[in-house]
Amino acid sequence: xxxxxxxxxxxxxxxxxxxxxxxxxxxxxxxxxxxxxxxxxxxxxxxxxxxxxxxxxxxxxxxxxxxxxxxxxxxxxxxxxxxxxxxxxxxxxxxxxxxxxxxxxxxxxxxxxxxxxxxxxxxxxxxxxxxxxxxxxxxxxxxxxxxxxxxxxxxxxxxxxxxxxxxxxxxxxxxxxxxxxxxxxxxxxxxxxxxxxxxxxxxxxxxxxxxxxxxxxxxxxxxxxxxxxxxxxxxxxxxxxxxxxxxxxxxxxxxxxxxxxxxxxxxxxxxxxxxxxxxxxxxxxxxxxxxxxxxxxxxxxxxxxxxxxxxxxxxxxxxxxxxxxx
Amino acid sequence: xxxxxxxxxxxxxxxxxxxxxxxxxxxxxxxxxxxxxxxxxxxxxxxxxxxxxxxxxxxxxxxxxxxxxxxxxxxxxxxxxxxxxxxxxxxxxxxxxxxxxxxxxxxxxxxxxxxxxxxxxxxxxxxxxxxxxxxxxxxxxxxxxxxxxxxxxxxxxxxxxxxxxxxxxxxxxxxxxxxxxxxxxxxxxxxxxxxxxxxxxxxxxxxxxxxxxxxxxxxxxxxxxxxxxxxxxxxxxxxxxxxxxxxxxxxxxxxxxxxxxxxx
Numbered sequence: 174x175x176x177x178x179x180x181x182x183x184x185x186x187x188x189x190x191x192x193x194x195x196x197x198x199x200x201x202x203x204x205x206x207x208x209x210x211x212x213x214x215x216x217x218x219x220x221x222x223x224x225x226x227x228x229x230x231x232x233x234x235x236x237x238x239x240x241x242x243x244x245x246x247x248x249x250x251x252x253x254x255x256x257x258x259x260x261x262x263x264x265x266x267x268x269x270x271x272x273x274x275x276x277x278x279x280x281x282x283x284x285x286x287x288x289x290x291x292x293x294x295x296x297x298x299x300x301x302x303x304x305x306x307x308x309x310x311x312x313x314x315x316x317x318x319x320x321x322x323x324x325x326x327x328x329x330x331x332x333x334x335x336x337x338x339x340x341x342x343x344x345x346x347x348x349x350x351x352x353x354x355x356x357x358x359x360x361x362x363x364x365x366x367x368x369x370x371x372x373x374x375x376x377x378x379x380x381x382x383x384x385x386x387x388x389x390x391x392x393x394x395x396x397x398x399x400x401x402x403x404x405x406x407x408x409x410x411x412x413x414x415x416x417x418x419x420x421x422x423x424x425x426x427x428x429x430x431x432x433x434x435x436x437x438x439x440x441x442x443x444x445x446x447x448x449x450x451x452x453x454x455x456x457x458x459x460x461x462x463x464x465x466x467x468x469x470x471x472x473x474x475x476x477x478x479x480x481x482x483x484x485x486x487x488x489x490x491x492x493x494x495x496x497x498x499x
Numbered sequence: 500x501x502x503x504x505x506x507x508x509x510x511x512x513x514x515x516x517x518x519x520x521x522x523x524x525x526x527x528x529x530x531x532x533x534x535x536x537x538x539x540x541x542x543x544x545x546x547x548x549x550x551x552x553x554x555x556x557x558x559x560x561x562x563x564x565x566x567x568x569x570x571x572x573x574x575x576x577x578x579x580x581x582x583x584x585x586x587x588x589x590x591x592x593x594x595x596x597x598x599x600x601x602x603x604x605x606x607x608x609x610x611x612x613x614x615x616x617x618x619x620x621x622x623x624x625x626x627x628x629x630x631x632x633x634x635x636x637x638x639x640x641x642x643x644x645x646x647x648x649x650x651x652x653x654x655x656x657x658x659x660x661x662x663x664x665x666x667x668x669x670x671x672x673x674x675x676x677x678x679x680x681x682x683x684x685x686x687x688x689x690x691x692x693x694x695x696x697x698x699x700x701x702x703x704x705x706x707x708x709x710x711x712x713x714x715x716x717x718x719x720x721x722x723x724x725x726x727x728x729x730x731x732x733x734x735x736x737x738x739x740x741x742x743x744x745x746x747x748x749x750x751x752x753x754x755x756x757x758x759x760x761x762x763x
Contacts, residue, residue, distance in 0.1 A: 178620070258598045380617035386605075387612050391596035396561050398665070399585030399613035444599045 181448040188455035192240070195459040199236035199466045200228055204473055239358050239465040239479070240458035241367035242424045243434075247457025248374065249416035250431030251438075251449055255385045256409040257317045260439065263432035264417040267324030270426035271331025272301025273418065277353050277425070278338040281346055287362065290353075291422045298418035301327060306410065314403065317392075320410075356427030356480030358465050370419035374412055375454055381405070382447030389444065427480045429487030430457050433494075440494055460486075510537040511573065512669045512700040513558065518567035520557045522550050528725025530567055535702065535717075537668070540695045542711035542732065543704040545721035546745055551704040552593060554721070555671045558702065559590045572668070585613035589667035591658050593674050593704075597647045604642040606657050607633050610664030625664075632663035635690060636683075651678035659687055670694065672703040676710060688714040708749075708760040712736050720744050 201207050207215075207224055214220035215228050249264035257266070264270070276297025280290045309315040309323040335354070342350055352359075361367075378385075384405055388395045392402045420427070434457040435449060442448055461479065464486065468479040517530040531554075535541060543551045556562050558569060560576045569576040571587055589610070607629040611621055621629075633639050636656040641649065646657055655678045662670065670691060676684040684707075691701045692714060705711045711718060711732070718735045720728040722744060728735060736758050738751050748763040 254599075258596065260599060383612060383615065383617070386601075387609050389599045389601075390606075390609070391598075393556070393561055394592060394595070396581055397559055397585060397590040397592075398609060399580075399582035401581050439600070443605075444601055445605070 181442075181445070184442055184448060185451055185455070188452055188459070192455045192459040192462075195462040195466075196236050196240060199239065199462045200232050202466050202470055203227075203232060204470075234364055235358055235361060235465065236462055237364035238361035238367060238423055239462045241364050241371050242358070242361070242420045242427065243430050243461025243464075244371050244454040244458040245367060245374075245416045245420040245423075246427065246431040246461070247434035247453040248371070248378070248450060249413045249420065250457075251435035251446070251453045252378065252385075252409050252413040252416070253431070254435055255389050255446065256406060256413065257321050258389065258391065259317070259321065260436060261432070262321070263429075264413060264420070265328070265426060265428070265431070266321065267301075267305050267414075268326075268328030268331055269298050269301050269305075269414055269417050270421055271328045271335065272304070273298040273421040274354060274426060275331055275334045275338065276300075277421075278335060278342075278350050281350055281353070282338055282342055294425075295418055295422040298414070298421060301331065302411070302414040302418070315406075352478045353425040354480075355478035356425040356483070357476075357478040358424045358468070359476060361423050364423075367419050367423045370415060371454065374416055375451065377408075377412065378450050379447070381408075382445070382450060385409075385446040385450075386444070389446070425478075425480065427461065427483055429483045429491070430461055433487045433491050434460060436491065436494060510698075511535070512537055512539075512571070513702075514570045515558075516568045516570075518557070518569060519565040520550050520553045521563065521565035522553055525550075526725065527565065529727045531719075531727055531729070533719065533729055535669075535700050537698045537700050538695050539700050539717050540692060540715045541700075541702040541717045541719060542715035543702060543719050543721065544706075544708070544711060544741075544744065546723060549721045549723055551721060552673050555590065555673050555702065555704060559588060559671050560584050561590070582613050585665070587667060588669040588671060589662035589665040591662050591670070591672040591675050593677065595654065595658060597654075600645045600647060602642065603633065603638060603644050603646055603649070603657055603660075604629060606646050607660045607664050610661045610666075613665065628666070629660075629664045632660040633657075635663060636660045636686070652680060652683060655679055656683065656687070659690075663690075668699055670699060670701040670703070672701065674704050674706065676705070676707065684710065708736075708741065709757075712758045712760065 197212065201209065201212050205227060207228065211220055211224050215224050246264055253262045253264055253266065254260050273294040277290050277294035280293035285293065305324045305327050309320040339350060384400050387398050387400050388402065388405060396402045435453050438449055438452050438456055442452060461483065464482040465479045468477040468482045471477060511534055513535040515531050515533045517532065519527050519530055543554065545551055557564050571579065571584065576584065608621055608625065611625040615621065633642060636659055638656055638660060641653065646654060649657065659675060675687055679687060688710060695701050715732050717730065718732045720735060720740065738749060741760065742749050750761045750763040752759045
């Protein structure tokens with residue numbers, strides 16, 4: 174790890190254990206509870222064939238998808254907060270989830286297969302990214318405020334289109350659409366694309382940590398300390414957008430993970446991005462894995478959209494943190 | 500300044516050629532031909548909005564001039580990368596942004612950023628530099644405090660400590676005594692003078708004529724109509740010129756051999 178102190182390593186170790194624990198819980202808990210010994214047997218390559226099928230084909234892919242999505246969202250949130258110099262920014266603040274939602278709902282409305290829903294959501298996210306980028310660029314480049322305002326207004330536009338698409342939909346289509354909008358991991362068929370985005374993104378951002386620390390002090394201060402501000406900001410924007418697009422494509426627009434996780438870590442560990450970024454991935458992944466386990470077991474056999482759980486957990490947590498930080 | 504040029508030991512830190520700073524909507528002023536040498540302490544004087552901050556930002560390469568060129572230690576500023584510039588000059592800003600919590604020590608330590616590669620952590624020597632800088636501004640008891648919980652004057656000293664950690668050959672300081680009490684004003688000025696003696700050059704925007712009179716050996720007067728006067732402080736600290744500069748009646752006295760100005 175670049176520039177990580179002993180205390181930081183300890184924090185990362187603790188978060189890694191938490192992440193491993195969350196994955197174990199996600200595998201063990203469900204309509205058929207699996208005992209810890211059986212779990213270890215299956216992970217060791219043996220065990221009951223029924224357990225093997227249940228764990229490796231059903232629960233493991235979903236748990237891995239949940240973990241990657243949580244990691245993507247938390248990392249995107251942490252990057253977005255530095256980019257906008259605003260600790261209250263989240264991955265969706267620039268309207269990306271709105272673009273993805275319009276893409277996904279339009280595909281659902283057209284009766285497209287699930288794979289096309291994902292593809293259309295990804296396309297919508299990219300269109301929104303480029304739209305906001307182009308509009309905010311304008312004459313003479315963007316400032317964080319200009320970028321934020323452009324994103325918020327574009328998001329409002331997407332919001333109107335989402336409502337419009339919902340009114341056009343049939344009653345049979347509506348529940349699926351609402352589940353997508355709340356974020357739901359039962360759509361996740363493969364965790365692979367999410368991991369293929371998450372791992373390289375983390376590797377790219379790790380050496381940027383100290384530059385991000387400096388950028389958090391403002392663009393002029395960063396430039397005077399030797400940071401090439403504009404290239405760094407564009408990298409951040411595109412990276413955060415790609416991470417968010419990969420997350421919403423996997424599981425719809427799950428709220429609050431990208432906002433609350435970096436914020437919580439900042440209050441506990443300080444704002445050194447060299448620690449914040451890997452910690453966000455681990456904590457975000459663990460949080461969403463646990464939230465998804467709750468979502469599929471709380472009212473079983475009825476499954477809740479995981480976004481309901483993250484919002485129900487996130488809203489009070491966030492208010493509490495806000496209250497305590499005066 | 501003709502005799503200075505001849506002296507072999509003078510080192511030119513910063514030189515501007517026909518420099519016009521770019522203030523939107525403002526007509527071209529008088530082009531600046533400044534030559535700032537190691538060891539010199541320049542004061543930048545002028546009324547509000549005349550472009551002192553813009554000039555300092557332009558000299559730091561943070562904004563492009565309308566016309567003309569700047570050379571930093573003999574190299575065109577425009578041809579240097581941000582990192583190379585930051586290894587030579589530090590800018591103390593008039594305003595700061597504290598969106599995120601950071602401790603005083605972390606803040607001072609970012610002064611080492613231009614000297615570290617992306618994969619490298621601050622060394623023990625870097626940490627020691629930061630501690631020394633904080634001690635020089637009597638902040639050593641506040642190292643673990645969050646910057647946003649400090650007073651305005653303490654934050655100003657943290658900003659100067661950050662520049663000190665950067666150890667620049669050229670200091671650009673935008674009203675470095677902002678928010679400081681009298682003792683710390685003097686301490687900061689003495690610190691800058693000390694660095695000038697050790698071979699750094701200092702350019703500071705000031706509003707206090709008495710600080711300029713006591714601590715600067717050269718001045719640049721910037722007039723609202725775009726005129727500029729640069730030269731030795733002793734020649735420019737003259738009552739009518741300063742009254743003209745600020746459109747303000749002044750009274751002058753000599754205290755301990757230093758000219759003192761009071762608004763009349």
